[in-house]
Amino acid sequence: MRIDPHTHSTASDGTSTPAQLVAESIGAGLDVVGITDHDTTDGWDQAAAAAARMGIGLLRGVELSATTRGIPVHILGFLPDPGHEPLQAEFAAIRESRVTRAQRTAELVARDFPITWPDVLAQVGPDATVGRPHIADALVVAGVFPDRNTAFAEVLYQDGPYYVDYYSPDAADAVQLILAAGGVPVFAHPGAHNRGRIVPDETYWELAAAGLAGIEVYHRDHDDEQYPRLSRIARHLDLFVTGASDYHGAGKPNRLGENLTAPSVLAAIAERGAIEVLLP
Ligand code: AMP
Numbered sequence: 001m002r003i004d005p006h007t008h009s010t011a012s013d014g015t016s017t018p019a020q021l022v023a024e025s026i027g028a029g030l031d032v033v034g035i036t037d038h039d040t041t042d043g044w045d046q047a048a049a050a051a052a053r054m055g056i057g058l059l060r061g062v063e064l065s066a067t068t069r070g071i072p073v074h075i076l077g078f079l080p081d082p083g084h085e086p087l088q089a090e091f092a093a094i095r096e097s098r099v100t101r102a103q104r105t106a107e108l109v110a111r112d113f114p115i116t117w118p119d120v121l122a123q124v125g126p127d128a129t130v131g132r133p134h135i136a137d138a139l140v141v142a143g144v145f146p147d148r149n150t151a152f153a154e155v156l157y158q159d160g161p162y163y164v165d166y167y168s169p170d171a172a173d174a175v176q177l178i179l180a181a182g183g184v185p186v187f188a189h190p191g192a193h194n195r196g197r198i199v200p201d202e203t204y205w206e207l208a209a210a211g212l213a214g215i216e217v218y219h220r221d222h223d224d225e226q227y228p229r230l231s232r233i234a235r236h237l238d239l240f241v242t243g244a245s246d247y248h249g250a251g252k253p254n255r256l257g258e259n260l261t262a263p264s265v266l267a268a269i270a271e272r273g274a275i276e277v278l279l280p
């Protein structure tokens with residue numbers, strides 16, 4: 001079984017629609033794909049219809065933006081009840097703050113590069129969660145940089161001169177919110193040095209105490225030091241280990257299925273989640 005539980009669609013900052021994401025997952029030989037857009041469940045229904053039609057398993061999830069010790073982090077929430085009001089209210093608050101933040105970022109970037117806020121908005125899907133990748137796309141369209149990664153490395157990196165904060169909950173609260181919604185919380189790419197500062201060991205203890213269920217150990221943004229470190233922490237805290245591509249479609253090098261999650265771990269997620277894994 002090939003299971004890639006963490007990907008993005010045009011409901012946030014991916015470039016494939018949910019239906020295209022599902023079709024591409026079949027092309028990549030996956031048996032189960034997870035759709036985990038940033039701070040939204042909007043892509044779920046289209047992905048579910050496509051998965052049923054095309055015959056592939058679908059793991060419905062989200063990637064919740066959070067903050068700990070001033071560091072932005074991402075908490076995956078698998079199989080939460082999408083009707084959980086506090087979860088949707090938090091998503092709405094984060095998404096609203098992301099728009100203000102993106103507009104401010106675009107103003108800063110526009111001082112030095114030939115893009116405007118409408119250029120950024122042209123890159124954002126209808127009702128999609130706005131993120132820095134959309135600003136990167138505007139820079140690529142303007143011919144300033146060849147791809148998203150270069151735009152991040154040169155301009156949009158965390159804590160750089162164009163970086164603007166946005167509202168997001170404390171990471172332990174984010175874990176508890178996902179649990180309250182019946183979801184299964186997993187710490188996404190916690191050792192991604194290349195994106196900026198990473199959290200100290202204490203944070204894993206704090207999040208485990210809050211109810212964290214797993215750690216995403218296998219991710220392209222982890223260097224070789226992170227695998228043994230994160231595996232050891234997971235073992236110590238009795239957390240399960242996941243791996244995923246964090247596919248964002250065209251414009252990022254991540255390929256579907258480049259990292260996978262074990263079937264036994266998917267079974268543990270399915271057992272705990274408020275809703276079903278959709279199987280073909
Ligand atoms: P945001 O949520 O708006 O802060 O943007 C975060 C998204 O930008 C992540 O989901 C990644 O896909 C992407 N990203 C973050 N850091 C980098 C980086 N250094 N290089 C390329 N993409 C990045």
Ligand code: ZN
Pocket residue numbers: 008013014038131133248
């Ligand atoms: Zn993203």
Ligand code: FE
Pocket residue numbers: 063074188189
């Ligand atoms: Fe992430």
Ligand code: FE
Pocket residue numbers: 006007008063246
């Ligand atoms: Fe992601």
